[in-house]
Amino acid sequence: MSLVSGPGRGGQKTNALPDELALAIDQHVKYIQQLDTRKDELQYWMTEHLRLNGVYWGLTALHLMGHPNALPHDQTVQFVLECQNPDGGFGAAPGHDSHMLYTLSAVQILATINALEELEKSKHGGGDKVAAFVASLQDRETGTFAGDEWGEQDTRFLFCALLALAILDKTDLVDVNKAVAYVKACENFDGSYGRIPGAESHSGQVYTCVGALSITKRLDLANLDRLGAWLSERQLPNGGLNGRPEKLEDVCYSWWVLSSLAMIDKVHWIDKTKLTNFILRCQVTMHESRSRTTLISIDRIPSKVAFLTGLAIWLMYSTLFSVLQA
Amino acid sequence: MSTTAASSTATLLPPDAKPPKSKTASYYSIHPHWQDVVPIPQADQTGTLAAIAYSARYSEAMSYLRALMAEKEVSERALALTEDLISMNPAHYTVWIYRMRTLRGLWTASGNVSNAKVVEVQDEVTPTGDWTEEVDETLWDNIASELKWLDEVSFRNLKNYQIWHHRHALADLLPADPASPTTSTSTSTPASETKPQLSTTLHQRLSTFITSEQTFLAQILSLDTKNYHVWSYRQWLCTRFPTFLLPSPPTPTSTLPSQPSIAPTYRTHTEVHAIDTMIHDDLRNNSAWSHRYFLLFGHHELHHAQSRTPPLILKQVNDERLLHAAGRVDTPLIHAEIAYTQTEIRKAPQNGSSWNYLRGVLRHGAVAITTLRAFCEEFLGPDGDLWTDQWIDVEVEDAHTAEKRTEKQELGVRSSHAVEWLSEIYGQDGADGGVDRARECLTALGEKWDVIRKGYWEWRVEKLEAGGTK
Numbered sequence: 001m002s003l004v005s006g007p008g009r010g011g012q013k014t015n016a017l018p019d020e021l022a023l024a025i026d027q028h029v030k031y032i033q034q035l036d037t038r039k040d041e042l043q044y045w046m047t048e049h050l051r052l053n054g055v056y057w058g059l060t061a062l063h064l065m066g067h068p069n070a071l072p073h074d075q076t077v078q079f080v081l082e083c084q085n086p087d088g089g090f091g092a093a094p095g096h097d098s099h100m101l102y103t104l105s106a107v108q109i110l111a112t113i114n115a116l117e118e119l120e121k122s123k124h125g126g127g128d129k130v131a132a133f134v135a136s137l138q139d140r141e142t143g144t145f146a147g148d149e150w151g152e153q154d155t156r157f158l159f160c161a162l163l164a165l166a167i168l169d170k171t172d173l174v175d176v177n178k179a180v181a182y183v184k185a186c187e188n189f190d191g192s193y194g195r196i197p198g199a200e201s202h203s204g205q206v207y208t209c210v211g212a213l214s215i216t217k218r219l220d221l222a223n224l225d226r227l228g229a230w231l232s233e234r235q236l237p238n239g240g241l242n243g244r245p246e247k248l249e250d251v252c253y254s255w256w257v258l259s260s261l262a263m264i265d266k267v268h269w270i271d272k273t274k275l276t277n278f279i280l281r282c283q284v285t286m287h288e289s290r291s292r293t294t295l296i297s298i299d300r301i302p303s304k305v306a307f308l309t310g311l312a313i314w315l316m317y318s319t320l321f322s323v324l325q326a
Numbered sequence: 327m328s329t330t331a332a333s334s335t336a337t338l339l340p341p342d343a344k345p346p347k348s349k350t351a352s353y354y355s356i357h358p359h360w361q362d363v364v365p366i367p368q369a370d371q372t373g374t375l376a377a378i379a380y381s382a383r384y385s386e387a388m389s390y391l392r393a394l395m396a397e398k399e400v401s402e403r404a405l406a407l408t409e410d411l412i413s414m415n416p417a418h419y420t421v422w423i424y425r426m427r428t429l430r431g432l433w434t435a436s437g438n439v440s441n442a443k444v445v446e447v448q449d450e451v452t453p454t455g456d457w458t459e460e461v462d463e464t465l466w467d468n469i470a471s472e473l474k475w476l477d478e479v480s481f482r483n484l485k486n487y488q489i490w491h492h493r494h495a496l497a498d499l500l501p502a503d504p505a506s507p508t509t510s511t512s513t514s515t516p517a518s519e520t521k522p523q524l525s526t527t528l529h530q531r532l533s534t535f536i537t538s539e540q541t542f543l544a545q546i547l548s549l550d551t552k553n554y555h556v557w558s559y560r561q562w563l564c565t566r567f568p569t570f571l572l573p574s575p576p577t578p579t580s581t582l583p584s585q586p587s588i589a590p591t592y593r594t595h596t597e598v599h600a601i602d603t604m605i606h607d608d609l610r611n612n613s614a615w616s617h618r619y620f621l622l623f624g625h626h627e628l629h630h631a632q633s634r635t636p637p638l639i640l641k642q643v644n645d646e647r648l649l650h651a652a653g654r655v656d657t658p659l660i661h662a663e664i665a666y667t668q669t670e671i672r673k674a675p676q677n678g679s680s681w682n683y684l685r686g687v688l689r690h691g692a693v694a695i696t697t698l699r700a701f702c703e704e705f706l707g708p709d710g711d712l713w714t715d716q717w718i719d720v721e722v723e724d725a726h727t728a729e730k731r732t733e734k735q736e737l738g739v740r741s742s743h744a745v746e747w748l749s750e751i752y753g754q755d756g757a758d759g760g761v762d763r764a765r766e767c768l769t770a771l772g773e774k775w776d777v778i779r780k781g782y783w784e785w786r787v788e789k790l791e792a793g794g795t796k
Binding site (some may be wrong): 033091094095096097099148149152181184185187188189190195196197198199200202203223225228229232233234236237239244245246247268270271274297 | 422499552554558612616620624625628632638639640641644677679682689778789
């Protein structure tokens with residue numbers, strides 16, 4: 001099953017749903033386009049550390065909704081390249097230190113708009129330089145990756161590294177076997193995964209660990225039955241998915257859990273219709289209120305990041321919609 | 327050197343002026359301590375996508391930071407500038423990186439930390455892992471004062487990532503705990519028979535630090551009980567300072583055959599007690615259960631896995647019962663924890679966190695799930711009924727009037743987890759129609775108790791039947 005089923009797939013209306021439970025494509029596209037005009041608002045620069053991520057989320061949502069040209073191509077490329085540093089990596093915004101998270105977003109954005117070759121025009125070096133930056137963050141002893149020169153290690157960064165390198169076709173720059181062994185070491189007795197070996201199982205970390213195994217074609221190493229059971233237990237009676245046992249559901253975790261289930265081919269273990277309706281209900285509430293604060297309360301997201309997390313949420317449910325329809 | 331227009335014409339502030347709250351006021355350009363700095367403004371991005379419009383004061387402070395960073399300045403005023411910027415935008419990770427560099431630089435320059443211990447960040451490979459001698463008093467004071475500031479920032483920014491990494495980096499400057507596995511692997515004399523001991527003074531110092539960290543963690547977790555960053559830091563702290571935080575710190579496998587059971591006293595250990603309290607306050611706190619597992623069992627598994635060459639993975643340690651083979655399973659502790667968890671499950675039979683923990687304990691102790699058959703059957707309906715609703719109508723007679731009326735009583739199935747466990751237990755007990763009973767459990771789950779996962783339960787029935795025909 002493909003996570004991204006092609007432009008426009010997410011936009012198809014299903015007749016099974018009442019009108020109020022349909023994806024409001026036009027409103028979402030307009031919202032993402034208008035983000036750029038809101039830059040005088042306080043929260044816009046408070047979320048500067050998420051800027052490049054935000055462009056990726058918005059862009060992906062637009063592509064999923066069948067509006068791939070809604071953001072200007074040339075300006076997108078220009079902004080991405082302005083975020084690059086002399087070390088080859090990318091920061092969240094121009095002038096920010098390089099970090100794995102933003103380097104992946106940069107590569108993803110350029111790949112999405114067929115502009116990877118633009119990297120070769122960058123004054124800070126082309127695809128090879130980017131790949132070398134990513135590879136330099138691997139801990140050659142344990143196989144895992146740091147996010148930046150500070151050395152904070154997390155399976156999130158390992159996933160980001162493998163994905164960026166896979167897009168750049170440069171996975172040979174790192175020790176893939178050691179990276180895979182590290183992911184395996186993060187498996188807990190419940191079949192699920194944490195940030196480092198022994199850390200609490202968390203569906204965000206499951207997504208990154210399963211993603212890493214999927215990219216490296218080593219899903220055979222996961223305990224698929226136990227993992228699938230743990231993931232499917234995340235669905236609550238209202239249809240939404242939570243991130244850890246006994247937590248509340250939200251759209252964000254619905255994304256991490258569902259895409260993990262999709263990677264291990266176990267989506268049929270949960271109730272897809274109920275999940276779809278849960279996601280669409282969140283959308284309806286957002287539109288009725290026309291207020292970011294309501295959006296915040298729905299998903300319990302700290303207000304400081306709500307502005308761009310809004311984008312992420314739209315990306316998520318539009319992607320979810322594609323998966324569920326496939 | 328050119329000066330800005332503002333600094334040459336405006337009246338300067340008094341030297342003790344603090345950064346203003348206003349988003350528009352100038353500060354650095356008119357402060358006497360900053361007149362030698364030429365600010366570097368943000369490069370012009372007119373027309374680019376996602377250009378950023380800052381408040382005037384934030385822009386000004388950032389332009390002074392760029393100037394200091396360009397010169398790699400290490401100074402008290404640089405520290406003050408990062409503090410000001412963090413108060414305006416705590417998520418800007420570049421500012422945090424510069425703050426840590428500045429702190430290390432200042433502490434090195436002041437001579438209270440030897441150059442070998444605190445070096446430029448780019449040269450740094452490992453923290454002070456083999457540092458067992460006495461530490462200069464000033465370093466303790468410096469770290470304590472930075473932590474005090476960080477506590478306040480943390481309470482204002484619960485979801486921030488950087489605060490935890492900063493805290494981690496600060497704590498890592500403290501002397502090593504000889505019981506820490508990271509210490510034993512980095513010592514230069516691996517054949518050494520005697521482990522280094524903490525001096526009494528150092529022990530007291532570290533003990534005080536740990537106590538204040540536990541107090542801080544309790545406070546911050548009271549505001550956000552399941553914060554993954556906080557729990558990650560707490561777990562790291564346990565491995566970094568095992569003498570103080572683990573009820574049975576790891577010992578070198580070669581020297582001691584096994585440790586005495588901690589079962590009689592472990593509940594009084596400060597860290598276990600802290601987790602007891604958190605579970606008491608909210609027995610659905612999965613993070614607290616997870617930390618409990620790490621404290622009592624997980625760190626042994628991890629230590630065992632990582633002390634091998636090449637290192638093993640956790641799953642191997644459990645699957646192959648390696649801790650059993652090494653005589654490293656504390657059986658009285660396993661039974662104490664099974665009893666504790668059973669008590670907690672009886673309080674909230676549908677709590678997935680406590681059932682999950684119990685499964686982990688059984689696995690660690692290699693205790694057969696079938697030993698819990700009677701316990702699981704407590705949560706079924708009358709006579710082992712698998713289908714009765716939680717509340718059933720019961721006819722009761724009033725003692726005084728002899729009048730009969732119907733009352734709702736909680737007598738039906740009270741835990742889908744118990745039904746699932748029983749499906750496994752009955753499935754393993756093939757003798758007396760166990761497979762049929764196991765199938766009924768799974769069917770009840772798919773059709774009545776957990777309909778939303780019907781697809782999963784159907785697969786479990788298929789798996790059961792495939793196993794039964796073997």
